Amino acid sequence: MIQTQRHIKKTMNLKTFDKGVHPSDHKELTANKAVRTAALPKTVIIPLLQHIGPPCQCLVKKGDIVTEGQMIGEGTSFISAPVHASISGKVKDIDAYPHPSGRKIPSVVIEGDGETREWKAVKGKVNLDNLAPDEIRQKVRDYGIVGMGGAAFPTSVKLTLPKGKTIDTVILNGCECEPYLTSDYRIMLESPEKVVWGLRALMKTSGASRGIIGIEENKLEAVHAIREAISGALDLEVMVLETKYPQGAEKMLIQAAIGRKVPTGALPLDVGVLVNNVGTAAAVYDVFFYDKPLIERIVTLSGDALESPDNLLVRVGTTFEDVINQCGGIKSECREVEVLNGGPMMGITQSMLSVPVIKGTSGITVLEASDIKKKSVEPCIRCASCVNVCPMGLMPYRLGDLGLMARADDFTSWSGMNCIECGCCSYVCPSRRPLLQWIRLGKLRVRQQPKQ
Amino acid sequence: MGAGILISSVVSMGGIGAVLAAFIAVADKKLSVKEDPRIEKLMDILPNTNCGGCGFAGCRSLAEALLKGKAPPTSCVAAGDATARKLASILGVSVTAQKRNIAVVLCHGGTAEARRTAEYRGAVDCTAADLTGGGKACTFGCLGYGECVAACDFGAMGMNDNGLPVVFHDKCVGCGACVKACPRNIIELHSEDHKLFVYCRNKEKGAKARKVCTVACIACGLCVKDCTVEGGIALKDNLAVVDNELAAQNDEATKRCPTKCIHYGLEENITRGSYLASKLKKIS
Numbered sequence: 001m002i003q004t005q006r007h008i009k010k011t012m013n014l015k016t017f018d019k020g021v022h023p024s025d026h027k028e029l030t031a032n033k034a035v036r037t038a039a040l041p042k043t044v045i046i047p048l049l050q051h052i053g054p055p056c057q058c059l060v061k062k063g064d065i066v067t068e069g070q071m072i073g074e075g076t077s078f079i080s081a082p083v084h085a086s087i088s089g090k091v092k093d094i095d096a097y098p099h100p101s102g103r104k105i106p107s108v109v110i111e112g113d114g115e116t117r118e119w120k121a122v123k124g125k126v127n128l129d130n131l132a133p134d135e136i137r138q139k140v141r142d143y144g145i146v147g148m149g150g151a152a153f154p155t156s157v158k159l160t161l162p163k164g165k166t167i168d169t170v171i172l173n174g175c176e177c178e179p180y181l182t183s184d185y186r187i188m189l190e191s192p193e194k195v196v197w198g199l200r201a202l203m204k205t206s207g208a209s210r211g212i213i214g215i216e217e218n219k220l221e222a223v224h225a226i227r228e229a230i231s232g233a234l235d236l237e238v239m240v241l242e243t244k245y246p247q248g249a250e251k252m253l254i255q256a257a258i259g260r261k262v263p264t265g266a267l268p269l270d271v272g273v274l275v276n277n278v279g280t281a282a283a284v285y286d287v288f289f290y291d292k293p294l295i296e297r298i299v300t301l302s303g304d305a306l307e308s309p310d311n312l313l314v315r316v317g318t319t320f321e322d323v324i325n326q327c328g329g330i331k332s333e334c335r336e337v338e339v340l341n342g343g344p345m346m347g348i349t350q351s352m353l354s355v356p357v358i359k360g361t362s363g364i365t366v367l368e369a370s371d372i373k374k375k376s377v378e379p380c381i382r383c384a385s386c387v388n389v390c391p392m393g394l395m396p397y398r399l400g401d402l403g404l405m406a407r408a409d410d411f412t413s414w415s416g417m418n419c420i421e422c423g424c425c426s427y428v429c430p431s432r433r434p435l436l437q438w439i440r441l442g443k444l445r446v447r448q449q450p451k452q
Numbered sequence: 453m454g455a456g457i458l459i460s461s462v463v464s465m466g467g468i469g470a471v472l473a474a475f476i477a478v479a480d481k482k483l484s485v486k487e488d489p490r491i492e493k494l495m496d497i498l499p500n501t502n503c504g505g506c507g508f509a510g511c512r513s514l515a516e517a518l519l520k521g522k523a524p525p526t527s528c529v530a531a532g533d534a535t536a537r538k539l540a541s542i543l544g545v546s547v548t549a550q551k552r553n554i555a556v557v558l559c560h561g562g563t564a565e566a567r568r569t570a571e572y573r574g575a576v577d578c579t580a581a582d583l584t585g586g587g588k589a590c591t592f593g594c595l596g597y598g599e600c601v602a603a604c605d606f607g608a609m610g611m612n613d614n615g616l617p618v619v620f621h622d623k624c625v626g627c628g629a630c631v632k633a634c635p636r637n638i639i640e641l642h643s644e645d646h647k648l649f650v651y652c653r654n655k656e657k658g659a660k661a662r663k664v665c666t667v668a669c670i671a672c673g674l675c676v677k678d679c680t681v682e683g684g685i686a687l688k689d690n691l692a693v694v695d696n697e698l699a700a701q702n703d704e705a706t707k708r709c710p711t712k713c714i715h716y717g718l719e720e721n722i723t724r725g726s727y728l729a730s731k732l733k734k735i736s
Contacts, residue, residue, distance in 0.1 A: 102585035336571070351570040351585035377575075404577065434575040441580045 014217055016242035017252040019391045021424045023179050023245055023345065025218060029302045029309040030182045035190060037313045038326055042112055044086050044317025045097050045356040046072065047105040051146045052153045053079035055106055064091045068117045069293050071142075072108050081154040081359075082144045086295040086315040087112040100320075100341035100355045102348060107356070110317070119290040126288050128197070133159075133205045140205075140284060143293040144359070148279030149173060149184075149248065150342055152360035155280055158269075159205045167206040167274050171257055172199050174215040174222060174278040175241060175248035178343030180302040181363040184278050186311045187298060188215070188222035191282055192229035198281025199236065201288070206274050211236045213278070214257050216243040245345060246422040250275045252391055264418055279362070300363035301327045305334040314357050320364055321353040336369030345423045378431035386425035386435060392418050396425035400435040403442025408449050411442040419443065490542055491515050497538050498528060503605045505529040505627025518543060526550045530606065530625040551643045553626030555609075555619045559594040559638045560651040560713065561665040562614030566590050582635040589664035592653040594638055603633035610727045613734075620724040646696040648705065650675075652713045655689040662711070669713045675705040 049055035056073030060066060066085040073083040089112040099105040141156035161167065172195065176184040188195055199211045215223050217240050230236045241247055241256050251262045253275060260271040268275050279298065286292045295316055302309040307328025314323055320339060324330065330337055340347030341355070344365055357364075386396040394415055402411040411417075416439060425435040494515040502510035506527040508517055517523040518539065525540040525547050533549055540547045572587035574580060578599035581587070586595045596615040608623035609630060617630075617639075631639045638653055650669055654661040658670030671690040679685045684699025685692050692714065699705070703716035 098585070098591075102583055104591055349570075349574075349584055351572070351587045352589070404575070434580075437575045437580050440583060441575070441577065444579065444583065 014240060014242040015256045016244055016247065017255045017391060019389050019393070019424075020244045020246060020252070021389050021427055022243070023427065025243070026180045026302070026304075027182050027185070027218070029180065029304075030300050030311055031185060033182075033186075033310050035186050035298050035311045035313050038315070038318065038323060040112065040114070040116055041087065041315055041318040041322055043089075043092065044110050044112070044315060045107050045319065045354075046083055046086060046110065046317040047097065047099050047107045047356060047358060048073040048083060049099070049105045050083055050152060050316070050358040050360065051079075051081045052151060053077060053081075056080060056083055058094055058106065058108060060091050060094075060108060062091055062094055065089070066091060066110060068115075069119075069295060071144075071293070075141075075154075079154060079157050081146045081156070082142065082293075083108075083316075084144055084293040084295050085110055086317050088115050088117065089113045098352055098355045100348060100350060100358060100361065102351070119286075119292045121289055122291050128200055128204060131201075131204070131288075133207070136201055136205045136284075136288075139287055143287045145280065145283050145287060145294050146359050147277055148283060148297060148359065148362065149277035150346065150360050150362050152358070155276065155284070158274060158276070159202070161206065161269060165269050166272060167208045167269060168272045169210045169212060169258060170199060170203045170206060170208045170274045170276065171253060172202075172211070172213040172278050172281055173248050173250075173253055173275055174213050174219070174226070175253060176219070177216060177243075177245045177248040178345055178347075178363070179245075180365050181300045181343045182302070182311060183298040183300045183362050185219050185222050186300075187279055187282050188219070189225050191285075192222075192225040194282040194285035195226065195278045196229045196236065196281075198278075198284040201284050202274065202276055202281060203235075208274065209235060212239050212257050213237070214239045214241050214247075214253055216241050216247055218243040245424065246391060246420070249391065249420050249422055251420065264415070294359055297357075297359060297361070299323065299357055299361055301366070302363060303366035303368075305331050305337045305366045305368040307331055314361075316359055317356045319354055319356055320350065323357060323364065324353065324366065330366060331368075334368045338367045338369050340365040340367070345427065346421065377433055380431060380433060383430060385428040385430065389424040389428050391422060391424065392420055394419060396435045396439065397433075399442060400425075400433060400438035403438040403440070403445065406442075406445050408442070408446045412446055416442050417446060488519055490519060493542055494518060494539060497531075497535055497542075499530045499535075501530055501605050503530050503625075503627040503629060505625065505629070529553060529627050532625070551645060553641045554621060554624050554644055554718065555626065555628070555630050555639050556642050556646075556649055556718070557594065557600075557617050557619060557639050558649060558651050558653055559592075559616065560667045561590060561593040562596070562612070562616040564614055565667045566593055566665040567663075578633075579635040590654055590661075590668070592636060592638075592655060593665060595636065599633045599635070600630035600639060603629045605629060607724060610724075610731075618722050618727065620722055620727060621718065622723040622725075642696065645701070647701045647717050648694050648696060648699055648703075648714070649718075650692045650694055650714045652691065655691060657690055661690070667711050667713045670711060672710060674708045674710070675714050678708055679705040 054077050057076050060072050068088045070085045071082050072085050075082050089110045092111045093109040096104040097107040137156050137159050145155045146152040174188050203211050213226055226238050239257050254260055254273050283294055299314045300311050310327050339350045380397050399416045419439050423436045498511040500511050506514045508514040526536045536547050567589040569589045570587040572581055576597050578595045578597045581595050598611050600617050601609045606623050608620045609617050612618050626641050652669035654668045661668035662670050669691050671687050675692050676685045680700040685694050706714045706716050
């Protein structure tokens, strides 16, 4: 098995990063299913925090009538993105509601009136040459665009360069290395022209001269589709990368695609690179061609406990329960299931199904709970499997213990804060130790420490 | 020849030894650090558990602070009145009897009362569980993974059959380690005199709180009206808050509570001995 993988790597000469793991991708469940528009939800719960940064300030009151696409929450600080009403109707409640992150977040509940609005293409031809970088940046911010890969970092913030920094390359992330998820794959297959236009807009705004779309080798059809859309442009390139997890992590992707290493504590822009998800590029296209804010996104519903896995175009704020039921619901023979916001590697397990789909929800994975290793945590046998797979070159077995023991100083000196939370260590641990969870705990303890 | 080497080596080594010994003897006199002999005496009395309940780094730091007059003899919460008197006698000051503090777990929503939405299978640690929601429908209540029990240095806490932590009144010294350990801030330190408590931290409106737990405070205000002292109990953030300094220490206010979340009297009968005995009984 290992030999064949090495063989493929050698013969195909694909680019990749050091270490990492090869989980089975399970993408066959939804890869060939065209994106279907989900039913209009009756009520939506729209959290005022759907991005990295502080929550938005609410712009509506209980009882207000809102229209589809109306801004209902405005960002107050630099790192934030506004949120918009995803359906038209009446504001029923404004209160803290459960959020896929596990916390409770102030949210606006809208009771829909059943009407939908047709988003017509804007009049006149949109020409990128006529748009100034500042104009693009401002519009991307006003229309609430955030990174669609999962972390939901506000895109406009990424596009604002600090003084003295320049960007020469924009990399679009089409790796989708998480098992089960196929939402990015469907975007690249169904609307490659949106992805390419979005990439050009991002390049223009950041001043980059080179654009790369990185796609893993298990999505060759997407490679073909994007190559056709590029149609021989010299500044754009599709790069086929080895199928390996976490190929889609920002730092790993930069290393694989152009061989630059992002130093500890630095950002991609420090090495002159901007990384965005292909879904983000498509959302930028919708902003300029349809004047449409980010109110719906493609969500992959997959997992072996789901009756009919599918790719759905879902309004932000639709509850997990609602979308799962639109995919035939949970199989009747499955008595215990685990529902994740995202894929099985990095996704957060949900404790209730009343949480809403947010801008960063790239997929909902429903796994049969008997598939998931039952917890019986054994002692560490010092096999160093976790050290061998950690793409950041850390020592997860040690960091896990330090996190659990709340030794924040030692955790920092063992570079625990560099962890990208990919979960490779927990995946390979033969003693089933929840290493990533302990490391997350350690990071929390470091952040809670009083600053000196 | 052979004897000459022997003699010269004995003389030279002995000479070096004598010089160094003289140096050490002088250094011992000249460079000695005078330590207050009372520190050792204080250390003998202090419990040496280094629990940190006094606010100092450990028992030795407290002993030093006591001598400098930076801390009163009653600082050691772990040891109690008898020790405070002994400390005072060494320091030559007088103390008045102090009220002991006790940790109170302000949530009664165990497995029987509070609704669960999911089964948590991650790392057994309250803070880790709290990060993902923890599986309990109430986001304010006790998660029941025992981080407070693990934090207790005095064996004064245990988990009961209902999945809630209990404090053994014979062992609790009020150091506050459990208060710091709880990620949901459910545990509070209270004077032994305080008897009236609202065992709920759910700040949601009544209907929502009632949905997730049968013993939640729904902020109906009956206890506020029934309290015999005006202003002894007030409503704040959808919770009844008892001002124990002011409120009458009797059970008048608890009688009409619809969810029975306000109680009078601490569960003093649970001691470490009785807790362990009940656990043993269950095993056998």
